[in-house]
Amino acid sequence: MDLGGTLVGFRTGGCALLAFAFTLSALEKARWLWRGAVRWHPVVLQVPLLARVPQASMAASCVIDAVVVGTLVTRPRAGALTATFLVLAYTPVGLMAMRSAPGSGCGCLGSFLEVRTPTALLGRNLTLIGIGCFSAFGRPVPLADLSALGPLSLLIASLRSGALAAPRVDPRWTLIRLVPGRGLPERGGTDIPTGEAQGELDGCR
Amino acid sequence: MDAADLLQWVAIAVLGVVGHRLALRYTRQADPTGGCGSGPRRGEPLPRAALRHAKGLLRETASGFAMAFIREGCDLCARLLSILADTGNQHLLDRVIVVTRDPSSAFIASIRDIGVRMVIDDGRLWAGCAVAETPSVVWVNSAGIVVDKEITERIDRFVGRMEA
Numbered sequence: 533m534d535l536g537g538t539l540v541g542f543r544t545g546g547c548a549l550l551a552f553a554f555t556l557s558a559l560e561k562a563r564w565l566w567r568g569a570v571r572w573h574p575v576v577l578q579v580p581l582l583a584r585v586p587q588a589s590m591a592a593s594c595v596i597d598a599v600v601v602g603t604l605v606t607r608p609r610a611g612a613l614t615a616t617f618l619v620l621a622y623t624p625v626g627l628m629a630m631r632s633a634p635g636s637g638c639g640c641l642g643s644f645l646e647v648r649t650p651t652a653l654l655g656r657n658l659t660l661i662g663i664g665c666f667s668a669f670g671r672p673v674p675l676a677d678l679s680a681l682g683p684l685s686l687l688i689a690s691l692r693s694g695a696l697a698a699p700r701v702d703p704r705w706t707l708i709r710l711v712p713g714r715g716l717p718e719r720g721g722t723d724i725p726t727g728e729a730q731g732e733l734d735g736c737r
Numbered sequence: 738m739d740a741a742d743l744l745q746w747v748a749i750a751v752l753g754v755v756g757h758r759l760a761l762r763y764t765r766q767a768d769p770t771g772g773c774g775s776g777p778r779r780g781e782p783l784p785r786a787a788l789r790h791a792k793g794l795l796r797e798t799a800s801g802f803a804m805a806f807i808r809e810g811c812d813l814c815a816r817l818l819s820i821l822a823d824t825g826n827q828h829l830l831d832r833v834i835v836v837t838r839d840p841s842s843a844f845i846a847s848i849r850d851i852g853v854r855m856v857i858d859d860g861r862l863w864a865g866c867a868v869a870e871t872p873s874v875v876w877v878n879s880a881g882i883v884v885d886k887e888i889t890e891r892i893d894r895f896v897g898r899m900e901a
Contacts, residue, residue: 559754564812568823572815577843632841633809 544608546667550615551604553660557641558597561590564639574629574639609668616664623657775870776806776886784865788881791834794854801884803896806836806863806873809844814872816890822851824893830854832896838863 564570570586571577582589600618604611619641626638630650638653647653777783783791787804795802807814821830835848836856848855856862866875875886876899889895 555754564815567812567816567819569812569815569819571822572809572818572844572847574810577809577841577847583843629810633844634839639810639812 543612543667543670546663547604547608547612550612550660550664550667551601553641554597554601554604554615554618558594558601560639560641561594561597565590565594574633575625578629578632579625609671612664612668616661616668619657619660619664623654626653626657775868775873775888776875777866777883779883779885781883783875783877783881783883784862786862786865787836788877790836790856790862791877794834794856795831801832801876801878801899803833803892803899804836804866804875804877805833805892806838806866806868806871806875808838808871809840811871813890817872817874817892818848818851820890820893821853826893829893829896832900833892836862836866 564573565587570590571583573586573590576582576586576590596618600611600614602611603614622640626640627650629638629640630648630653634649638647640653641656647656777787782788783804791802791804805817807817818835821833821835824830830851830853834854834856836858837844837848838858838860840848840857845855845857870888872888872890872892873886874889874892874895876884876895878884885895885899887895
């Protein structure tokens, strides 16, 4: 078995995964900018420095993400290092946003593996940092030199894992159904009315 | 990289991103309330607690009012707030109550800046109105009956349509 070749493959795959995550991140930021609602972005709300110049900071962050994607595709080692550094920098800010409004998400990394709790955010970002380090300290093949069909399976796998990891998931989007009776995690904003709230339900059902 | 490779990459990227967005949108649109939909039912009274809040906040409710259920971190809710912030239409602001659940202090401050009426909910009002999706907008007439509801960020158009 060619272990060296396999490792190169995994490192290249890691770069593709990071490139995908940062592409989503850049697109998500572009979408917030397009909608003109940057002021209410969870991260911007919690960081006074960003709140002072919300549009400019979001635009700058969007451009940085796009540059990281370009670097990952053409110079994978440098790209992986930059991506690792960025995820490291985004983590405390994302945690701050999540802690201030529990359950609302941080709107970071373009809902890649959509996370809704600080622990999940930490887990996702540490995984990405691990993948970044693993890819940076080896010899990944530049993605630009590969046929795109190679990473297709990785892309599909990341989409599926994203659907599985998302707390607001519909069973039809998962590969495995959860145990009947246990149910799915509740989606944002949905509560089972109890006590006083049940009494107020007169108009809803 | 030749043109064919580039074309493949572009196709894969578009497919991936569109697929990801569709997956998120689809999961968000699934209705967990089993047909009731998000928000109180049309043609039925608004839950008492919600009506009490509305009457306490608005100067007059004779011509009806809108309740917008929003939460922090929801991009369409942010768009709804930006529409209210940019409207310059006091009549619209006077017709809208924003209900937000477990918000941060920064979020509360940003809504106060707009000048729109706000209810800070601990989840009970939200549950009482069976809100499952955001932004959920409900139009209530002078008798406290839910006339219409919609999942939309275009609250200006919704209110305009209801008042027409």
